[in-house]
Amino acid sequence: MNPIDYLRISLIDRCNFQCVYCMPEGADLNYVLRELWLSHGEILSLLKGVFIPLGFTKFRLTGGEPLLRPGIVQLVDEISHLPETTDLALTTNAFKLEKLAKPLYDAGLRRINISLDSLQPETFEKIVGPPATRDLTSETASKYMRWQQVWQGIQMAHQVGFDPLKLNVVVIPGVNDHEILDLAALTLDRNWHVRFIEFMPIGNDALFTTRGWIDSETIRQQIRNRWGLEESSIRGNGPADVFKIPGAKGTLGFISQMSECFCDRCNRMRLSADGWLRPCLLNETGQLNLRDALRSGEAIETIRDRVGALVADKPEINFKMRESGTTGAYSRTMSQIGG
Numbered sequence: 516m517n518p519i520d521y522l523r524i525s526l527i528d529r530c531n532f533q534c535v536y537c538m539p540e541g542a543d544l545n546y547v548l549r550e551l552w553l554s555h556g557e558i559l560s561l562l563k564g565v566f567i568p569l570g571f572t573k574f575r576l577t578g579g580e581p582l583l584r585p586g587i588v589q590l591v592d593e594i595s596h597l598p599e600t601t602d603l604a605l606t607t608n609a610f611k612l613e614k615l616a617k618p619l620y621d622a623g624l625r626r627i628n629i630s631l632d633s634l635q636p637e638t639f640e641k642i643v644g645p646p647a648t649r650d651l652t653s654e655t656a657s658k659y660m661r662w663q664q665v666w667q668g669i670q671m672a673h674q675v676g677f678d679p680l681k682l683n684v685v686v687i688p689g690v691n692d693h694e695i696l697d698l699a700a701l702t703l704d705r706n707w708h709v710r711f712i713e714f715m716p717i718g719n720d721a722l723f724t725t726r727g728w729i730d731s732e733t734i735r736q737q738i739r740n741r742w743g744l745e746e747s748s749i750r751g752n753g754p755a756d757v758f759k760i761p762g763a764k765g766t767l768g769f770i771s772q773m774s775e776c777f778c779d780r781c782n783r784m785r786l787s788a789d790g791w792l793r794p795c796l797l798n799e800t801g802q803l804n805l806r807d808a809l810r811s812g813e814a815i816e817t818i819r820d821r822v823g824a825l826v827a828d829k830p831e832i833n834f835k836m837r838e839s840g841t842t843g844a845y846s847r848t849m850s851q852i853g854g
């Protein structure tokens with residue numbers, strides 16, 4: 516069993532995209548009220564008073580779309596400068612990254628993972644859903660411009676020096692699986708990490724039921740047939756199995772939570788924007804409401820003891836129902852949990 520030392524912090528449940536695999540239609544109507552978000556002060560109090568004393572040293576900021584969170588650069592600065600932080604990373608859709616990449620880097624962020632499910636603007640538009648009403652008048656929301664904006668964000672992150680730079684692709688049969696080789700080819704002459712993620716039945720059950728999912732080995736075989744594929748010695752903090760096209764500059768990762776089980780090497784918990792601590796992505800047991808605990812004046816030592824007990828219970832809670840691949844309908848979407 517790995518030590519549990521990695522916390523994924525969702526900063527906001529809102530998003531400027533509505534990816535078909537992540538947010539079912541209408542999910543935006545259930546956004547939590549802003550006053551229910553943990554404030555920066557509350558996040559820092561929990562890190563300093565609860566998580567760091569319990570041994571957490573790796574933090575990932577996610578969302579919804581974390582770049583929509585007001586004050587994100589300041590928060591990155593504060594978390595990256597905590598002496599105990601050994602790794603601070605961000606997962607984003609990159610739509611607002613072109614302007615923010617440099618300030619985030621200067622604030623101490625070094626690792627960034629970006630969702631990019633297609634290299635074809637038309638397919639990309641189908642995946643990320645209709646533009647939010649408030650964006651309709653802006654230039655960047657016009658047809659096919661959103662892909663360009665994301666691509667520029669990725670280029671800027673590369674120029675600024677983010678390393679590693681990881682691109683996440685959720686493969687949906689009949690939607691973007693025809694692009695597997697094109698996406699893999701990005702690694703041939705760039706030091707990027709392209710990761711293929713098996714579509715999970717959390718977020719949009721209906722789409723999962725109609726489309727199904729493609730297992731990582733089928734994707735690897737396509738790539739092997741074209742270029743060959745070798746196992747890479749590089750490992751991240753996460754669940755990806757890392758491979759490489761012989762001679763390529765970058766790597767290929769496979770996150771295979773449907774076809775394989777990596778729960779025995781799980782090192783993480785998740786904190787939602789409204790303060791729920793979740794011990795497992797795919798199992799809703801045991802969640803603690805840390806926002807209410809803080810706001811009701813519970814002593815930080817008591818909160819720490821309760822979180823410590825949950826960390827100890829985590830191996831019992833971890834996702835174990837591999838046969839069905841799901842524990843049933845989830846009450847929260849991926850955009851609310853943060854992936």
Ligand SMILES: Nc1nc2c(ncn2[C@@H]2O[C@H](COP(=O)(O)OP(=O)(O)OP(=O)(O)O)[C@@H](O)[C@H]2O)c(=O)[nH]1
Binds near residue numbers: 683751752753
């Ligand atoms: N089932 C499961 N899936 C996970 C877990 N962690 C990450 N994933 C999946 O991998 C996707 C990409 O995660 P990222 O936010 O890029 O982070 P990561 O891959 O853990 O990060 P690295 O440390 O950079 O390897 C998530 O959205 C999930 O789909 C996990 O603990 N369990």
Ligand SMILES: C[S@@+](CC[C@H](N)C(=O)[O-])C[C@H]1O[C@@H](n2cnc3c(N)ncnc32)[C@H](O)[C@@H]1O
Binds near residue numbers: 530630712715850852
């Ligand atoms: C929920 S998003 C939050 C961060 C940011 N908005 C982004 O898209 O990178 C984090 C990750 O969850 C992944 N994800 C969302 N729904 C998923 C699903 N049903 N199955 C697998 N991965 C999913 C996305 O691809 C993304 O990499």
Ligand code: SF4
Binds near residue numbers: 533534538630849850
């Ligand atoms: S995957 Fe990320 S960008 Fe897409 S809807 Fe979910 S939170 Fe938003």
Ligand code: SF4
Binds near residue numbers: 778
């Ligand atoms: S399914 Fe749960 S226990 Fe398994 S790796 Fe993901 S978060 Fe960890």
